[in-house]
Amino acid sequence: MKTTLYPLKFHPILKDKIWGGQKLKSLLYKGSNLPNIGESWEISDVDGDTSIVSNGSLENQTLKHLLSTFKADLIGVKNYEKFGNKFPLLIKFIDAKQDLSIQLHPNDKLAAKRHNSFGKTEMWYVMQADKDANLIVDFNQKMTPDLYLEHLHNKSLTEILNFDKVKTGDTYFIEVGRVHAIGAGVLLAEIQQTSDITYRIYDWERTDDAGNARELHTDLAIDAIGFDMPDNFRVSYKKTANHSNPMVSCPYFTTNFLKVDTTLKIENTHDSFMIYICVEGQAEIKTDTYSLQLTKGETVLVPAALQTFEITANDATLLEVYV
Structure with a gap:
């Protein structure tokens, strides 16, 4: 099985x-x-x-x-x-x-x-x-x-x-x-x-x-140092609650800022795993068959095959990452 x-x-x-x-x-x-x-x-x-x-x-x-x-x-x-x-x-x-x-x-x-x-x-x-x-x-x-x-x-x-x-x-x-x-x-x-x-x-x-x-x-x-790189290393981003706010998107990964104070239904349309890094508070991540608690300082990997799941929190800040 x-x-x-x-x-x-x-x-x-x-x-x-x-x-x-x-x-x-x-x-x-x-x-x-x-x-x-x-x-x-x-x-x-x-x-x-x-x-x-x-x-x-x-x-x-x-x-x-x-x-x-x-x-x-x-x-x-x-x-x-x-x-x-x-x-x-x-x-x-x-x-x-x-x-x-x-x-x-x-x-x-x-x-x-x-x-x-x-x-x-x-x-x-x-x-x-x-x-x-x-x-x-x-x-x-x-x-x-x-x-x-x-x-x-x-x-x-x-x-x-x-x-x-x-x-x-x-x-x-x-x-x-x-x-x-x-x-x-x-x-x-x-x-x-x-x-x-x-x-x-x-x-x-x-x-x-x-x-x-x-x-x-x-x-x-x-010969690996970039001596003339643009001054674009500081990242500006929005913090709209219950919304994936873009932070960094590059060929290697995409990272969003996600502040959650309700239940969010996530639809994974990225053909990628999803990673959630809890940087403040705590949240619950729930699928049809499984749920877990994610607290500050913890990280979870949601496999690509799980295309729908929920995130519930009263006040949590997460970094959402995929490739």
Whole structure:
């Protein structure tokens, strides 16, 4: 008898990071004894870090196994034709107690050539930010490779970077090649292509407990940096209640802002799975045969085969994602 698909939750994959803190535990209720929890991978098909189902009859099955079993029923016909048994998105929560390294990601062509990987286009939604916390995105002046390298070698890179103070709800679209970093005091949700390829170009002269600095990728980064990218990384969006408000739409994913205070009937016409990331409050997601509660800090994957379902909440804020 074939298992009927239903909305899927996964066990978070928690990552101890030199810059991590405790907000994923205190604000998003991730149970862990790790001292510096920097990331919670909510849905992942990265090699070595594939998500495991935490609810229902498919509990303990891996995302990779689900894809090979349910194929287009899980992710949609066009997505399965394009990606096969590889889930195209990686969903994370990130807590930066300290500044992350200054970094960027290669495009699909470079990533495939060098790492047999997708590129890493991503977006950020700020869930909480301490006073005066910031994100670093792009340069604060017209940039050339020579000027960049001069500042890099003089250890004055921060003088040419753009710092933005942020608050809850601020949203950024980070295209491949764009230099960026998450600043200390920021908790955010990240939606990205399935890739763990990062080129680190500066790490604040930081060392680990043994006095070792993390590897920098100066040579790999130089021809991956976009030195003349448009100033279009800040995302403006509406917040109309009970309506999917467009935030980011790119070839790799679409993300909408969804504030719910009633029962919504969702019709999935996208030939894609739907992901809902709860960034505030709690909601119920219900199909004809299954229902689950989604609370702040949780993520659910609604398979493509489930074309109609309901979302009910008194006051919840969700990010709605599909490909």
